[in-house]
Amino acid sequence: MLNVTDINVYYGSIHALHDMTFHVNDGEIVSLIGANGAGKSTTLKTISGLLRSRTGDIEFDGHSISRTEPDVIVRQGLTHVPEGRRIFLSMTVEENLDMGAFTVREGKKQALDDVYDRFPRLAERRSQIAGTLSGGEQQMLAMGRALMIRPKMMMLDEPSMGLAPILVSQIMDIIVELNKAGTTILLVEQNARLALKISHRSYVIESGRIVLSDTAENLLNNDQVKKAYLGG
Amino acid sequence: MNLINHLINGIHVGSIYALVALGYNMVYGIVKLINFAHGDIIMAGAYVAFFALDAGLPTVVAVAASVVFCVLLGVVIEKVAYRPLRKSAKISLLITAIGISLLLENVAQKLFSATPRLFPKIISGGFYLGDRQISMTTIVTIVVSAVLMALLTVFVKTTNAGKAMRAVSEDTEAAQLMGINVDNTISMTFAIGSGLAAIAAVLYCCSYPQVYPTMGALFGIKAFIAAVLGGIGSIPGAVVGGLTIGIAEALTKGYLSSTWADAIVFSLLIVTLLLKPSGILGRKVVEKV
Incomplete structure (x- = not known):
């Protein structure tokens, strides 16, 4: 690979x-x-x-x-979850995930549902500003954001x-x-x-x-x- | 003259400041550069519109030509002068921007001489609101600016390109990891800022019909003050800052004297920065680790 x-x-x-x-x-x-x-x-x-x-x-x-x-x-x-998470702090959880899907043309909705299935916490907090999440939630968001492209x-x-x-x-x-x-x-x-x-x-x-x-x-x-x- | 008239005048000038301040703020937001050449883009746009109108072209064509020229100029300046320095110290970038500003002013002086040209009247008439007369120029300026700002807001909030701009301005490296092409996004930002400056140039010339090589200098500085006052890097900040400066200027001219207008504008900046260094709408993101 x-x-x-x-x-x-x-x-x-x-x-x-x-x-x-x-x-x-x-x-x-x-x-x-x-x-x-x-x-x-x-x-x-x-x-x-x-x-x-x-x-x-x-x-x-x-x-x-x-x-x-x-x-x-x-x-x-190929997706990279950087050190320190580097999520977009001023955007909401869902906007962050949407950024993750920047290159995705089709199946965005399905990818979003899959990420929410894997990280129910993110679903609960979808309209919360990412900067106010706890460290663990921020890490989940960083990973969820990277998963939006369904990486190999x-x-x-x-x-x-x-x-x-x-x-x-x-x-x-x-x-x-x-x-x-x-x-x-x-x-x-x-x-x-x-x-x-x-x-x-x-x-x-x-x-x-x-x-x-x-x-x-x-x-x-x-x-x-x-x-x-x-x-x- | 009364208060309402002064306010209308203030909103009129303020809308033009806001259009220019948007260029400063979008560029600052994305490359953390105060683009000192931005004021001179206005001058370039004014000359293009002037020569197009002088050649007898219709207004719409002249404005379009001005926009196209400024967009190209802005994008080329970024590519040639700023991009190679993107990873250098910020001060190199800033000095380069000042250099580009001087270059544009001097090239214009060489090509067109320092003698001001009279910009033709392209908007005429006006109407009465009660017994108050409002010029068509004022109406057009305010409406055009408001429409452009609304379009820009929708663009930044809803389109993919707009989202890319927001992402790059918040964290360039993370934006790259999302699959966003940073070079294209930066070019687009300069293109939009310069296009807005071209329209601001034409609107400005409708009110102050003189075109000369250094016309963008003081105007650019005041628009920059509007940007800082509203909150550097913030799009709504540019609008708020622009209108604040415009209204402050109009009220000073109306109730005090024209000579005080610039002094008041600069003082307003100093006072605001003392009280709130990030500007009226500038904000610090609450970060929890």
């Missing part, structure tokens, strides 16, 4: 991603784990076209997207950030459900244990490099990973 080959991304003179190569197969949940500032968000932004790699290639669903504009990438069925693949950047544990496990359950319903998932998390619990495979990123990759199960039992990311 997604093949990232040898990408190198710079912020001015800072070399943020080094020769990164990884892939996500159709139907998988793959996670990128690593410390703050390791380059996880940069990786997602590069895939969705907000940043450009100087080298290499990114292939999604059989097409190279490394020179494609972000809005065209969305139209191809969804990238989630730190969905657990700033949420109470009960909400975190709810959000993780939803990610698993979405995956079971056929959406391929690329998940970025600082909370490695959380990510490994629901992923099939995972890549460990340190200072812009992939240093380890394996099945989630093996990584959970890897001494190095345990020590560095799972608190012993």
